[in-house]
Amino acid sequence: MDWMIIAKWSADFTNREYMAPSIISTMIDMFLNGGSVPEGISPIIGSAGMQQGLSILFLLLTLVCSIMMLVPKPVILIKEMEEHARHAANDDLHNKKSMQLEEIPLKDIK
Numbered sequence: 037m038d039w040m041i042i043a044k045w046s047a048d049f050t051n052r053e054y055m056a057p058s059i060i061s062t063m064i065d066m067f068l069n070g071g072s073v074p075e076g077i078s079p080i081i082g083s084a085g086m087q088q089g090l091s092i093l094f095l096l097l098t099l100v101c102s103i104m105m106l107v108p109k110p111v112i113l114i115k116e117m118e119e120h121a122r123h124a125a126n127d128d129l130h131n132k133k134s135m136q137l138e139e140i141p142l143k144d145i146k
Contacts, residue, residue: 037063043080052078066091 040059049056055078062080065071071091073079079087 040080047078047080049078062091066095071095 037059040062044057044059047056055076057073057077057080059080061074065074071088073084073087081087081090
């Protein structure tokens with residue numbers, strides 16, 4: 037969105053203000069219409085085809101980044117819980133073995 041604002045500010049729409057693109061509409065069209073530029077509206081960046089290509093690229097990049105932000109945390113937490121459970125099971129087993137040895141009174145051993 038920041039790049040679109042800068043590109044719109046740098047473009048000169050003098051005497052053709054009606055052709056100035058709406059940044060909000062462009063962002064909505066990026067998701068709903070695959071970035072296509074409506075008739076009678078100037079594209080913000082380059083030609084209509086170039087803007088559509090960039091819109092699709094940014095849309096895919098957004099999808100990949102969203103997945104990268106959401107997936108690693110649960111995977112890391114699951115791994116940590118499994119490791120913690122494995123250590124707890126080993127500690128319990130070790131404690132049971134040591135308790136069994138301690139339970140035998142020395143006077144009963146001949």
